[in-house]
Each structure stands twice: as C-alpha cells, then as structure tokens.
Amino acid sequence: MSSARLPPESLDAIEAEAWALIEAGGRSFRAPFHAATLGTISEDGPNLRTVILRGADGPTRRIWCHTDIRSPKIAELRTDPRIGWTLYDEPSRLQFRAWGVAVIHHGDEVAQQRWQATVLNSRRIYHAVAAPSSISAVATGGLPPELDDARWTQEFSERGAANFVALETVITRLEALYLHHAGHRRASFRYDANGTRTAADWLIP
Numbered sequence: 213m214s215s216a217r218l219p220p221e222s223l224d225a226i227e228a229e230a231w232a233l234i235e236a237g238g239r240s241f242r243a244p245f246h247a248a249t250l251g252t253i254s255e256d257g258p259n260l261r262t263v264i265l266r267g268a269d270g271p272t273r274r275i276w277c278h279t280d281i282r283s284p285k286i287a288e289l290r291t292d293p294r295i296g297w298t299l300y301d302e303p304s305r306l307q308f309r310a311w312g313v314a315v316i317h318h319g320d321e322v323a324q325q326r327w328q329a330t331v332l333n334s335r336r337i338y339h340a341v342a343a344p345s346s347i348s349a350v351a352t353g354g355l356p357p358e359l360d361d362a363r364w365t366q367e368f369s370e371r372g373a374a375n376f377v378a379l380e381t382v383i384t385r386l387e388a389l390y391l392h393h394a395g396h397r398r399a400s401f402r403y404d405a406n407g408t409r410t411a412a413d414w415l416i417p
Contacts (some may be wrong), residue, residue: 227401238266245299249262273382273407276326282344308389318378332364339355383403
C-alpha cells in the first residue's frame with residue numbers, strides 16, 4: 213500500500229530528511245533504503261548491482277557498503293573511481309540518487325574496524341574459493357565445504373578478513389525525488405570534497 217507524501221516545503225528540510233533516511237537505511241535491515249543499486253563504469257559501460265547499505269553519515273556526506281577485494285567492481289573503481297547510487301522505497305514512492313568518488317579501504321584501520329563490527333554470518337561470503345563473477349562449471353554459492361560444518365566459528369571466520377573491503381563513497385551530488393499524485397517534487401544538492409554544500413536547487417521532475 214502506498215504511503216506517498218508530499219515533501220517538506222524547503223530545500224533545507226528535504227536535504228535533512230534525505231540524509232536522515234539514508235542514515236537509517238545504513239543502521240537497520242528493517243529500514244527503507246537498506247538495499248540500494250550501486251553503479252560503476254566497466255569496459256562494457258555502466259555496471260549496476262544491488263548492495264546492502266552498511267552506513268551513511270550526513271554531516272560528512274559519506275555512504276558505505278562492503279565488498280570483496282576480488283570483486284570486478286574494485287578493478288573498475290581503481291580505473292575510474294566515479295560511483296553512483298540509487299535508493300528507492302516503493303511504499304513512500306521516494307527515490308534518492310547520489311554520485312561521488314569511491315575510497316577503497318582494504319587492510320587499513322577503517323577496514324579492520326568495520327570487519328570487527330561485521331556479524332559472523334555476514335563474514336561467510338568473504339571465504340569464496342574464487343573471485344566474485346568467476347565462471348563456474350556448476351551452480352554454486354562459491355563457498356568451501358568447511359563453512360557448512362562445525363568449523364565455522366568466529367576464529368575461523370577471521371580468514372575472510374584478507375578479502376574484506378569497506379567501500380566508502382564521498383558524495384558530491386544528491387537528488388531527492390518525491391512521487392505524488394498531487395505533483396512530483398525533485399531537488400538537487402551539490403557538495404565539495406569536504407562535504408560542504410555548494411548548491412541546492414529545485415528541478416523539474
């Protein structure tokens with residue numbers, strides 16, 4: 213059932229609501245915007261996939277997800293660090309799009325802190341026997357057999373830390389789109405590298 217609503221009246225209020233909702237999506241799997249579409253630039257053109265939002269910080273204009281160092285997206289971002297996000301909530305008919313520059317944290321203090329905060333079950337994917345997107349002769353989850361037995365413990369899970377990446381996006385542009393039968397509303401915000409807002413505009417939806 214739709215719970216679409218008209219947006220706040222001011223650009224400041226829309227921006228504040230947008231970041232509050234994105235931050236909430238990074239904190240809880242029950243919140244809207246917990247799953248998002250992440251876009252990178254590959255040799256074949258735009259490359260889109262769904263990721264889990266693992267954190268966001270409105271004051272510094274940062275959005276986070278986690279990935280595997282062997283993932284094709286890492287090679288793509290090392291070639292071209294530009295990155296895009298789309299977050300959409302069907303019940304509220306509210307969409308956020310964000311653009312920015314990726315920062316790859318692998319083996320550094322930031323990655324270590326986020327790895328330690330990652331729950332045991334979420335660590336499994338970093339034990340895949342081959343890189344994500346590798347071709348396989350059979351249908352498989354890619355995990356070694358030992359992850360299905362009693363050896364899967366917190367201590368054993370530490371082996372996956374070598375493949376873990378905390379992927380940070382420094383947001384330089386954010387758009388909010390409110391879909392409503394009484395009239396859509398769309399707003400755009402731009403930021404410098406320090407997270408300071410440099411522009412705020414209404415856009416034609």
